[in-house]
Each structure stands twice: as C-alpha cells, then as structure tokens.
Amino acid sequence: MADLIAADDVLLFVNAAITSTGQREFHSGAEEQGLSLGFLHRYLLVNYRDLYAATLALDINDHNAALIVRNLLVTAAEADAEQRRAEGRLIARRLELLPPQRVYALFRELRRARVNNRRTRAIMRDWLAARPDPAFDAVKYRGAVKDAVRHAHLRPDGELGPFLFAFRRPAAYTTPILETWRRAHYDQTALYALPYTVAEGFAAKHRIPRAAFLERIAPRLTRLERLRLQESARERGAGAVRADLTTMPLTRLASYVLGLSLDERARRRGELTEALRASARRTAGDQAGRWGRVVAVLDDSFSSYGSGTKRRRPLAVALACHFLLEALAADYAPLWLSGRDDALLVHPYGATPLGERVLDGLDLGPDRLVIVSDGWDNAPPGLAGEVLRVWRTRLDPGHTCGVVHLNPVYDAGGFDVRRLTPVVPTAGIRDAEDLVALTELARFAEGRTGLPELRAHLDRRVAAFLGEDT
Structure with a gap:
C-alpha cells in the first residue's frame, strides 16, 4: 500500500509538472495555480527527492523544469553525495535542452535567492562555457549574462569583459557582432x-x-x-x-491556426491542412499507422478557450492530437463534443457532453479510445465517468479496448488534472508531441502497478535522457 501511495504521489506531481505553468486557467486564477503547484514541488522534494530529480528526464514543461532545478540547488545541503552527483548530471542535461532565456532567468533567480554554493557556480560555469556563441548571448541577453557571470565569479574571455562591464567601452570591437551592436x-x-x-x-x-x-x-x-x-x-x-508552416512543431502550429479567423482558415484550408498533416507525420515517426482502429473524443466546449494568458491552449492541444492520432491510426474516427466534423474550423463553444461522445466512440468498437478533455463533464455531470466504469467493469473487463484520458488543464483545487473515473488512466498533456510517451506513462495511473514498476520506468527514461541506454 505504501508503494502504491508513493507511485500515486509521483504521478500526481508529473501530471501537474506537464500541464501547469502557474498561469490562469479557465476554472482557476494564477495565484491559486501557483500556490497549488508550489505545494506539490515542496511535497515531492521533501518526501521523494530522488524521484523528484528523476522527473527532469520526463516530458515536463520548461516552467516546472526550471523550478525543479532551482529547488534542488537551493536545498543542496539536504542531499547526500550520491544524490548530488545524480542531480548534477540531470540538471546539466536539462539545462542543455531549456531555451537560453529560460536558463538565464533561472540564474537570475538563483542570484536573487543568494544560492551561491560551489555546485551552483560549477553548473553555471559549465553551461556558459558550452554556449556555442558567447558574444551572441552577450548581445541578446546582455543584462542576464552580466548577472550570471558575476554570480559565478567568472572572468569573460577577450572583448566580452569590456563589453559587459567597462564604463567606457572601446572605440571599436574586433568581434563582429559586438562591433555591429556598437554601430x-x-x-x-x-x-x-x-x-x-x-x-x-x-x-x-x-x-x-x-x-x-x-x-x-x-x-x-x-x-x-x-x-x-x-x-x-x-x-x-x-x-x-x-x-514555412510544414516545419513547425505540431502544437505550436495548431495554436497558430486557431488564432486565425474562421474565414481565413477556410480560405487557406489546403495549405493549413497539409502543414498540420506534415507535422503530424513527422511527429508520429515509425509509429505511423501502427495503432490500429482509433477513436478520439475531442473537447471543443467553451472551457477549451482556456484563459486570457493561455488563449485557446486546451483546444490547440486537442486539434494537434486529432492530426497526430490520424497519422498514428490505421483507421481513425474523430468525435468532437460539438458534433462538428470539420476539424480546421473548430472553436470553443457550448457545454461538455463527454458521456454521450464516449458512448458514441465505444459503439464504434475501437482498439483504442483516446479522450482529450479538461474533464469537466457537465451535460449531464458525471455521465462519462459512469459510462467508462460500466464499460471497464462489466462490458470489457479484459481490456480489449484501451482507453486513456489526456487532460491539458491542471486543476489547482484537486492538485492534479481532473479525472473522469478511477478505472480509466488519466495523464496530463501539454504538447501533442508527447502523446505516445504519455499513453505509456498513463498505465501507471490505473493503480495496478506500484513504485518498483514506476521506478524501473523512470530509470529507463533517465538512462535514455542521459544517453546511457544500450
């Protein structure tokens, strides 16, 4: 029982770290989101420090990755030598993958928090030394680079020192981008x-x-x-x-499409559809066409608008998942909650009749049923959960149809993404590109596997993340 509770705690945090960015959502404000997320970070750090660090190898968002790195460095004194070595490697690898502006913001936060231990300075030094073009960074992120260099007690090479710190700068620079900036x-x-x-x-x-x-x-x-x-x-x-829309990341492209007017989308239908399908095929990779018969229940209700700070984000995830599932499936049927059959023209509208659409989806006899929704089933409330409960316990106890619920919205009040029923796994999702990996992770949320299995999964992900898999 203790192992099951620990596994559930870790999955709870992973769902939050994938979906929440501490910003306002449709059903909760930014302050509530931030407090809820902060509590989960502290809880997992104190109780499962090694697992907390291992989540850096998962598909969590950049906001939470930066928070994990910050918290590990702030509490370095609470870790033993072996933990510090493992954390150092995970932190270094994650910083390589984060956008540079996010890393510089993290370094500034560490400076404000007066975190200046030897390990922190070494991590900052190594990351700065690995930057491909330090002069470019100095021009683009000048204030942040100055703060990082000061905090890590570094001496910049060549003309970077005078560029960053000299009160009277040279009359000319030999470094091309520095001279261009001066001119x-x-x-x-x-x-x-x-x-x-x-x-x-x-x-x-x-x-x-x-x-x-x-x-x-x-x-x-x-x-x-x-x-x-x-x-x-x-x-x-x-x-x-x-x-060139065909080269864009799938979820980012879906957000762009939804930002266009309905008339503009209709006018550019061929261009936009081909771009979304090309991005989906690239994302699916060698999994394309291997998922058998797939039915997707996709939420385009009014709450899929999100908020003013995350405008149409839940709907963008649903639209991107639609095109990705189309690429993954050998036979595919999408069911939008609104009843629309034109994915390119979807927009947030109406209630959330999840139960009816789930019934329609199961009636098609799929190999997989994928539900992409914020989980606020309200037409009528609770019908989707009851349908899935009866299906799983009475009609399909052998799991001939795999059902998974992917939720793009963090429920701050529940400290998790909102679930439809305990008998169907739910995983948080931020980008459709992570759909395949998340469906594997979701199986741990069914309560049938415990901490050893979850640890083994995390160990495999960490090894692959660090390039140690064979």
Whole structure:
C-alpha cells in the first residue's frame, strides 16, 4: 500500500509538472495555480527527492523544469553525495535542452535567492562555457549574462569583459557582432545584422516604420519568430516575413491556426491542412499507422478557450492530437463534443457532453479510445465517468479496448488534472508531441502497478535522457 501511495504521489506531481505553468486557467486564477503547484514541488522534494530529480528526464514543461532545478540547488545541503552527483548530471542535461532565456532567468533567480554554493557556480560555469556563441548571448541577453557571470565569479574571455562591464567601452570591437551592436547606435543599416529582439529596440530608437523594419529584418528571424510575426507583417504589407508552416512543431502550429479567423482558415484550408498533416507525420515517426482502429473524443466546449494568458491552449492541444492520432491510426474516427466534423474550423463553444461522445466512440468498437478533455463533464455531470466504469467493469473487463484520458488543464483545487473515473488512466498533456510517451506513462495511473514498476520506468527514461541506454 505504501508503494502504491508513493507511485500515486509521483504521478500526481508529473501530471501537474506537464500541464501547469502557474498561469490562469479557465476554472482557476494564477495565484491559486501557483500556490497549488508550489505545494506539490515542496511535497515531492521533501518526501521523494530522488524521484523528484528523476522527473527532469520526463516530458515536463520548461516552467516546472526550471523550478525543479532551482529547488534542488537551493536545498543542496539536504542531499547526500550520491544524490548530488545524480542531480548534477540531470540538471546539466536539462539545462542543455531549456531555451537560453529560460536558463538565464533561472540564474537570475538563483542570484536573487543568494544560492551561491560551489555546485551552483560549477553548473553555471559549465553551461556558459558550452554556449556555442558567447558574444551572441552577450548581445541578446546582455543584462542576464552580466548577472550570471558575476554570480559565478567568472572572468569573460577577450572583448566580452569590456563589453559587459567597462564604463567606457572601446572605440571599436574586433568581434563582429559586438562591433555591429556598437554601430547600430548611430547607423540604421547595422541593426539589420542583429538578432530580431535586439534590432527591434534600435528600430524604435531610430523611428523606423514597422513595415520597413520587418521587411528588412526578415532574413534574421528564427522559425518561431516568423510564425509569430507572419500575420501582423502581412497586415502591414511586409510580405518577406513568411513562415514555412510544414516545419513547425505540431502544437505550436495548431495554436497558430486557431488564432486565425474562421474565414481565413477556410480560405487557406489546403495549405493549413497539409502543414498540420506534415507535422503530424513527422511527429508520429515509425509509429505511423501502427495503432490500429482509433477513436478520439475531442473537447471543443467553451472551457477549451482556456484563459486570457493561455488563449485557446486546451483546444490547440486537442486539434494537434486529432492530426497526430490520424497519422498514428490505421483507421481513425474523430468525435468532437460539438458534433462538428470539420476539424480546421473548430472553436470553443457550448457545454461538455463527454458521456454521450464516449458512448458514441465505444459503439464504434475501437482498439483504442483516446479522450482529450479538461474533464469537466457537465451535460449531464458525471455521465462519462459512469459510462467508462460500466464499460471497464462489466462490458470489457479484459481490456480489449484501451482507453486513456489526456487532460491539458491542471486543476489547482484537486492538485492534479481532473479525472473522469478511477478505472480509466488519466495523464496530463501539454504538447501533442508527447502523446505516445504519455499513453505509456498513463498505465501507471490505473493503480495496478506500484513504485518498483514506476521506478524501473523512470530509470529507463533517465538512462535514455542521459544517453546511457544500450
């Protein structure tokens, strides 16, 4: 029983670490989200420190990965030597995968918290030393780089020291990007050789019209910057800012599509559908077509709008899962709660009749039933859970049909993602790209396996994460 409780605690935390970013959701505010998430972090850190560190190898979101790293470093004195070695390797690997701006924000937080032990300084030193272009970072994240260098007691090589700290800077730099930055203060043409986020400030200083700026800075934009700016650039007549949608991450692409008007989606139906399918095929990889007959129950009720800070995020996950499941299945049937049959035109609307749609899905006799919903079954309340209970206990006790519930929304009041029934596994999901791995993790949530099995699963994931698998 103790093992089952421990396994349930770990899964509870993993669901939260995948879905919650401490921001406002449809049913709870940011403060409630932050307090609930903070409690779970502290609870797991104190009671299962090694498992808490091992979750860095799972598909948790960047917000929680940074919180885990921070908490492990703040409480380094509470770990023994073996734990510190294991944590150090996990932290170093996770920092390699985090966006640099997230890592620099973490370093600043450690500085504010006055965490300056030897291990923290070594981790910061090694991460900074591994950066592919320190001069680029110094220009793009100048204030954060200064704070990190000071906190780790480092001496930057070459011209980085004068660039970051000298009161009177040199009349010229030999490092190209540093010299470009210096010239951009008075030469408008120089700013177009800088990263977009830096050049944008210089463009405002020189009062360059937005359309002209976007047209000329287009070659310097990253893939995601192009996606984010494409529509505003088009409105201003900057046609050079065009993103190759077929190369975009699936969930990010789904969010972009949902941000377009219904008329725009209908007008660009062929382009958008092909882009979503191409991204889904790339995500499915060698699993494409191997899942047999799949039925998906997809939530496009009003609560799928999310919140002002996470606008349409739950619906974007459902839309991305729709295209991914289409690629994974040999035979696929999507069932949207609204009854719509045009996935490209879905929008948040109406109640959440999950029970009816689950009945419809089971009636099709699938090999797998995948439910993507926030779990607020309200038309009528509780019907979906009762349908699944009767199905699993009376009609299909042998599990001939695999059922899994993927929930993209953290329920702060329940310290978990909202579940439909205890007899069907529920896993939190933030990005559809993690769907395959999460369906494997969800089997531990059925209560039939305990801590040893979960530890073995985490050990395998940690080994693969650290490149130690054979």
